[in-house]
Amino acid sequence: MVLLKQLPDLVEELEPSPDGTDIDREFIKFILNEFDDQALEEALVTKESSGAEVIVVALDEPEVDQVLYTALAKGADRAVKLTGVPAGTWVPTHLRAAILAPFVRELAPDLVLTGVQSAEDLDGQLASLLGGYLDLPHAAVVVGLEVKDSIARVVQELGSGRSVEEQITLPAVLGIQAASQAPRYAPISKIRQAMQAGGLEELEAPAPVDSADIAIAQVRIRRLYAPEKSTHAEMLTGDPGEVATRIAEILRSKGLVKA
Amino acid sequence: MGEENVMSDDILVIAEHDGSNVVDVTFEMLSAARELAKDSGGKVLAAMAGGAALAGSLGAFDRVYLIDDPAVSNYSPEAFEKAFTHVVRDVDPGLVLTSTSTMGLDLAGGLSVAWPAPLVSYVVGLGREGDDVVATSQIYGGKLLAEVVVDSPHAICALIAGSFSGQPSPEAGSPDVETVSLEGIGPSRTSALAVHEPDSGGVDITAADILVSVGRGIGSKENLEIIEELAEALGAPLAASRPVTDQGWLSKPHQVGKSGKKVKPRAYLAFGISGAPEHLEGMRDSELIIACNTDPDAPIFDVAHYGTTVDLFDLVPELTECIQA
Incomplete structure (x- = not known):
């Protein structure tokens, strides 16, 4: 099972909403969290090597149908959209995990994959929280995965080039940093085919697990603001030739150009 | 606000090490904690799993809880989470500081559910207003900052390394170390097989001009x-x-x-x-x-x-x- 999440496209200008406690979500573009795309790829690779069935699951979020159909076009077997969830606002990760936990428990997949983090995980990351609610082993920053029988061999990056290899008895929840190959591309024609075939299952989201209420209620965003830029680069302008000349001069003045 | 909502002044830092050194972010968390505890007079404590030989470099903490057990001799997310949750529940600090490292990402969510306590991630600034912790977090890839108020007797903050100043202080005396045993923690479904050290693959980008x-x-x-x-x-x-x-x-x-x-x-x-x-x-x-x-x-x-x-x-x-x- 792969859990997918939509995120505001960070290339766009993000403005705080009028009350300053969320971003203005009305006119921005949403895209799939890039790490979730890695998680999907790793699931598809695992399917190819071990014959697993891949189910993609997302909450009903802006432009999510496209993402789920793309996953079907890439080779996912089932796509589920959970409806009746908060719409048009930031969904705390505790709430997301609390909604997904009963659903995961009911379907009881061997392995749950999701992106290691998202840019709006203000209250924590999904893999660890979901692992907590379900009392399942979990691991973040996963860059290697091999599944055999009911055992996963997992490689986690520890930072500064170190990594750890471990063995986890399934079921488990993994936060994927990078799949073993670059995420595949689904041609538009295949996505269209998937859309025409339908096959997107819409299910009512289960009631969140109770204990989530406590933690969600206690984290309150008081203010959202753009960071004050204490320093900023001196911008070099002009045509590419002029800018290149200026950069070469700067490097020469530091004695960094050998010739 | 009821009496039960008053946060303890003690702060517990989850210390990190790579087997041969305590990682810098530990000292950044230490200085963030000291700043926070300055007015309240709370104690700044550390918890570390494995790395017993490194406990001596944690002398600047008021007390070190050292989890010394074969289960944590190599990094394993499950064993570390159980071990730290055990220490946190036992010590019962107001605030736990961890980082957004792999270990921090593994620990924070599970601890938030198990303790239980609210969690703020991607933290680059920390303060207190009365009994509330006020954390500033960097979200949307650094494009926005969120000021978050946590009104709870317990809280966890996961700090981004490099956001707070803090250096090891070699002059600090030997720490007050309490060794924690993990008896009764239960079997783990995760077992560490090997730790791989960096492979430079012929390129050394750290030595280039x-x-x-x-x-x-x-x-x-x-x-x-x-x-x-x-x-x-x-x-x-x-x-x-x-x-x-x-x-x-x-x-x-x-x-x-x-x-x-x-x-x-x-x-x-x-x-x-x-x-x-x-x-x-x-x-x-x-x-x-x-x-x-x-x-x-x-x-x-x-x-x-x-x-x-x-x-x-x-x-x-x-x-x-x-x-x-």
Whole structure:
């Protein structure tokens, strides 16, 4: 099972909403969290090597149908959209995990994959929280995965080039940093085919697990603001030739150009 | 607010080590905790799993809870989470500080559910207002800051490394160490097999005077050719941000940032790198930073000395020519 999440496209200008406690979500573009795309790829690779069935699951979020159909076009077997969830606002990760936990428990997949983090995980990351609610082993920053029988061999990056290899008895929840190959591309024609075939299952989201209420209620965003830029680069302008000349001069003045 | 909602003044820092050294972020958390505890008079405590020989370098903490058990002799997310949850429940601090490292990401959510306590991640600023913890978090890739109020007797904050100052203090005396046993913790479904140390793969980007670094903006592996030509003209190794190594366009030893290498060359040339916090963590101390990105609001320009929004595909061939001239 792969859990997918939509995120505001960070290339766009993000403005705080009028009350300053969320971003203005009305006119921005949403895209799939890039790490979730890695998680999907790793699931598809695992399917190819071990014959697993891949189910993609997302909450009903802006432009999510496209993402789920793309996953079907890439080779996912089932796509589920959970409806009746908060719409048009930031969904705390505790709430997301609390909604997904009963659903995961009911379907009881061997392995749950999701992106290691998202840019709006203000209250924590999904893999660890979901692992907590379900009392399942979990691991973040996963860059290697091999599944055999009911055992996963997992490689986690520890930072500064170190990594750890471990063995986890399934079921488990993994936060994927990078799949073993670059995420595949689904041609538009295949996505269209998937859309025409339908096959997107819409299910009512289960009631969140109770204990989530406590933690969600206690984290309150008081203010959202753009960071004050204490320093900023001196911008070099002009045509590419002029800018290149200026950069070469700067490097020469530091004695960094050998010739 | 009821009596039960008053937070204890004690702060517990989850210390990190790599087997041979205590990791710097531990001391950053220490100084953030000291600042917070200054007025309240709370104690600043540390919990560390494994690394018994390193406990001596934690003398600046008021007390160290050392989990010394075969279960934590190698990193295992499950054993570490159980061990730290055990210590946290036992010590019952008001606030737990961890980081957004792999260990921190593994621990924070599970601890938040098990303790239970609210969690704030990506923290770059910390303060207290009365009984409330006020944390400032960097979200949306550093584009926005969120000021978060936590009104709870317990809280967990996961700090971004490099956001707080703090150095090891070798003059600090020997710490008050309490060894914690893990009896009754139960079996683990996760077992560590091996820890792999960095593989430099022939490239050492940490020793170079000048680095030519490339990010997502390069678009494809084939496009790397123009960057390679520039790097060759400058006699510089190629470096990269995470998306480039994740895509397999360059191998892991080229990666700069939190999960890659920390570099400090005399000049760092960044092409098509937007400057996610994890990348900036690995290169912001370079002597000279020149950045090229078509987005004028890219965070990389906040740490760069010189910047340009000229398209890298137009700029790089021209620059190679200028260097070769």
